[in-house]
Amino acid sequence: MMTSLSSAGLPVSHVGPWVATAMIGTIVVASTAGEVLIAAAMKFIGDLDKIRASAGLMGAIRAVLGSPLFFVGVSFLALNFFALLFALNHLNLSLVAPASASLTLVTNAIAAKIFLKENVDRRRWTAAVLVCIGVYLLAH
Amino acid sequence: MVLLLIAICGPLGDTFLSRGMAHLPLISLTHPLSLVAAIFNPWVAMGIALLIGFFTSYLTALSFADLTFVLPATAFGYVFIAVLARFWLHEPISLERWMGIVLITIGVGFVSQGSSFTERPATGDEAAPVENARAVGDETQA
Numbered sequence: 001m002m003t004s005l006s007s008a009g010l011p012v013s014h015v016g017p018w019v020a021t022a023m024i025g026t027i028v029v030a031s032t033a034g035e036v037l038i039a040a041a042m043k044f045i046g047d048l049d050k051i052r053a054s055a056g057l058m059g060a061i062r063a064v065l066g067s068p069l070f071f072v073g074v075s076f077l078a079l080n081f082f083a084l085l086f087a088l089n090h091l092n093l094s095l096v097a098p099a100s101a102s103l104t105l106v107t108n109a110i111a112a113k114i115f116l117k118e119n120v121d122r123r124r125w126t127a128a129v130l131v132c133i134g135v136y137l138l139a140h
Numbered sequence: 141m142v143l144l145l146i147a148i149c150g151p152l153g154d155t156f157l158s159r160g161m162a163h164l165p166l167i168s169l170t171h172p173l174s175l176v177a178a179i180f181n182p183w184v185a186m187g188i189a190l191l192i193g194f195f196t197s198y199l200t201a202l203s204f205a206d207l208t209f210v211l212p213a214t215a216f217g218y219v220f221i222a223v224l225a226r227f228w229l230h231e232p233i234s235l236e237r238w239m240g241i242v243l244i245t246i247g248v249g250f251v252s253q254g255s256s257f258t259e260r261p262a263t264g265d266e267a268a269p270v271e272n273a274r275a276v277g278d279e280t281q282a
Contacts, residue, residue, distance in 0.1 A: 035207060035211070036207065038199070038202060039202045039206075039207040039210075042199055042202035042203040043202070043203070045203060046203060047203050047204045048199065048200045048203040048204075049200065049203075049204070064199060105211055105212065105215070108207060108208065108211055109208050112206065112207045112208045113208075116206070116207060117258065118206045118207065118208050118258045119206075119255075119258040119259075120208050121254065123250055123251065123253065123254045124208045124209070124212075124251055124254065126247070126250050127212045127247040127248070127250040127251035128208065128211075128212055128247070129247075130243045130244070130246055130247030130250065131212045131215045131243070131244050131247035131248065133240075133243050134215070134218075134239075134240045134241070134242070134243030134244035134245075134246075134247060135215060135218055135240065135244065136240070137236050137237060137239050137240030137243065138218050138219075138222060138237050138240030138241060138244065139218070139240075
């Protein structure tokens with residue numbers, strides 16, 4: 001595996017486009033699974049402000065920590081974090097950060113429509129695509 | 141208010157963590173305890189506090205609003221950080237980045253015009269959370 005120096009002077013290995021795609025794909029899939037599972041857990045638990053008003057802060061914390069779905073979601077977010085660290089070890093931040101952040105917005109919209117049955121109307125699709133391109137331009 | 145907290149705490153927490161970790165000597169996996177010591181670095185501690193604030197606000201937002209509403213709205217944090225970098229740290233912002241800022245702002249404007257919560261019909265003895273279907277202005281602008 002060839003290595004060169006990044007703009008920060010740190011060694012960066014050259015991986016093929018397919019390997020890079022697989023790395024970014026893993027980040028996007030893990031992040032989407034985590035976000036959707038956590039969103040499903042929070043919908044199942046209910047409005048945290050109302051729970052806090054009736055059962056106090058500890059009641060709200062107990063409600064969240066008592067949800068298995070929440071823990072599965074957090075596990076996927078942990079996987080996403082380690083996949084990101086691994087990718088950053090091989091690829092430049094200027095590629096990984098914008099690509100994964102913007103792609104995640106679109107995959108989340110698709111997953112939320114399929115699994116959470118959210119009403120992703122034309123307005124939300126437009127917003128997701130605009131923010132996706134915007135994040136890419138801003139972070140690139 | 142909750143969305144504003146997410147947009148501010150998330151990117152700011154990341155920035156603090158990044159600044160704190162960059163100023164520490166290189167940490168080797170053979171000395172994992174030095175990672176624990178890193179927590180006591182003021183920048184890292186502030187970053188962790190901000191990220192805890194981010195995560196609790198994020199969970200609260202997801203408990204009353206759709207994921208496809210929360211995510212684009214919170215992407216406004218990127219704009220916040222870029223503008224902060226421009227006017228506080230005097231970093232130059234390229235035309236490409238200004239275009240990104242404009243697109244995110246338009247996208248957030250788009251999503252905030254609609255409802256924040258998907259209404260579901262009541263099934264059996266479950267009551268539909270009708271009061272949750274808010275037109276969004278009051279959530280985002282707070």
